[in-house]
Amino acid sequence: MTIVALKRADFVIITAFIVIQLFALALVTSFPEQVQAFDDPGDPGNSVLYIVLFMIVSFSVLAVLALRMILVLRLIMVSAMIGGATLSFALLIHIIITPAWLVLICSVILSIALVAATLFTRDPRLMATTAGVLCIGAIVILATSFSIVPALLLLTILSLYDYWAVRKTGHMQTIADGMVELNLPLLFRHMDKDGMETSIGLGDVALPGMLAASAMYHLATVEGNIPGANILVALLIVMGGAIGLLFLLGNLGDKPAPGLPWINGGAILALAVSYPLFFLL
Numbered sequence: 001m002t003i004v005a006l007k008r009a010d011f012v013i014i015t016a017f018i019v020i021q022l023f024a025l026a027l028v029t030s031f032p033e034q035v036q037a038f039d040d041p042g043d044p045g046n047s048v049l050y051i052v053l054f055m056i057v058s059f060s061v062l063a064v065l066a067l068r069m070i071l072v073l074r075l076i077m078v079s080a081m082i083g084g085a086t087l088s089f090a091l092l093i094h095i096i097i098t099p100a101w102l103v104l105i106c107s108v109i110l111s112i113a114l115v116a117a118t119l120f121t122r123d124p125r126l127m128a129t130t131a132g133v134l135c136i137g138a139i140v141i142l143a144t145s146f147s148i149v150p151a152l153l154l155l156t157i158l159s160l161y162d163y164w165a166v167r168k169t170g171h172m173q174t175i176a177d178g179m180v181e182l183n184l185p186l187l188f189r190h191m192d193k194d195g196m197e198t199s200i201g202l203g204d205v206a207l208p209g210m211l212a213a214s215a216m217y218h219l220a221t222v223e224g225n226i227p228g229a230n231i232l233v234a235l236l237i238v239m240g241g242a243i244g245l246l247f248l249l250g251n252l253g254d255k256p257a258p259g260l261p262w263i264n265g266g267a268i269l270a271l272a273v274s275y276p277l278f279f280l281l
Contacts, residue, residue, distance in 0.1 A: 009190040009198035010249040016188055017200075017245055020132045021209040021238045024139035025231075027091045028213040029220065037145035041218065046146060047154040054158070062171055065178040077184055078115065081134060085111030088137030118185055130185040131202060138206040143213030151214045152271070155207055155264040162260035173256045176201065198249065204259040208241035208267035215271065222279060229278035233271065240270025 038046045064073045089107040097103050114133065118126045146154060165172035179186045189199040212234045219230035226232075244266025248259055
């Protein structure tokens with residue numbers, strides 16, 4: 001890779017990366033256990049099942065793109081966006097409103113309003129806001145559904161997959177190009193006044209964020225060396241992922257680069273350093 005100077009757009013993306021994960025950390029401890037995706041968050045089999053589902057979705061998207069069924073894909077993605085935004089709003093609303101039915105109604109109304117406003121205006125700020133809302137919900141539900149070991153396994157496998165899909169087969173770039181064509185808030189994009197653009201996928205934010213939020217959530221009941229040890233570990237994981245993103249953006253060349261090996265690698269390294277420091281020593 002070729003080392004390049006960081007642009008203003010790079011720092012905007014890094015800031016968004018950190019802010020979104022901090023929001024997720026603030027909400028994860030209030031997440032109701034009965035909404036977890038898996039009954040046993042500590043089962044490594046959860047990671048295997050997620051990988052299988054991820055592969056099925058990835059190759060289904062490739063098939064739809066190959067058949068040029070863009071309208072079908074757009075409808076699926078918009079529906080998924082409304083569902084994801086509903087979850088994110090519910091995480092916030094259920095803190096102040098008790099009846100579950102009222103939380104659901106308010107969350108659905110807000111999510112439809114946000115997605116509709118985003119699609120009709122195509123305003124870059126609304127696009128970024130919607131992408132952030134989607135990421136927060138994904139981070140929280142993944143974090144509560146995967147404890148530390150399954151989360152590590154998932155991030156490691158997906159990092160290897162991302163490298164293979166970008167460097168070897170190139171089909172991840174095909175998917176990314178298809179998402180850009182849809183013009184939906186499925187990427188974090190920022191363009192400088194001089195036309196220089198930086199973009200990363202939602203997964204590049206949500207997956208390392210899942211590890212930080214998982215540490216925040218699952219280590220809360222584990223006795224550490226100091227009060228709030230789980231919070232410190234989670235914050236250091238966020239910083240580790242941000243540093244990985246910084247290195248990624250500073251080492252981009254002419255060819256597409258896999259983001260997860262850098263970003264997940266920074267998050268995993270931060271966990272490897274902070275967990276023994278605050279829980280074992």
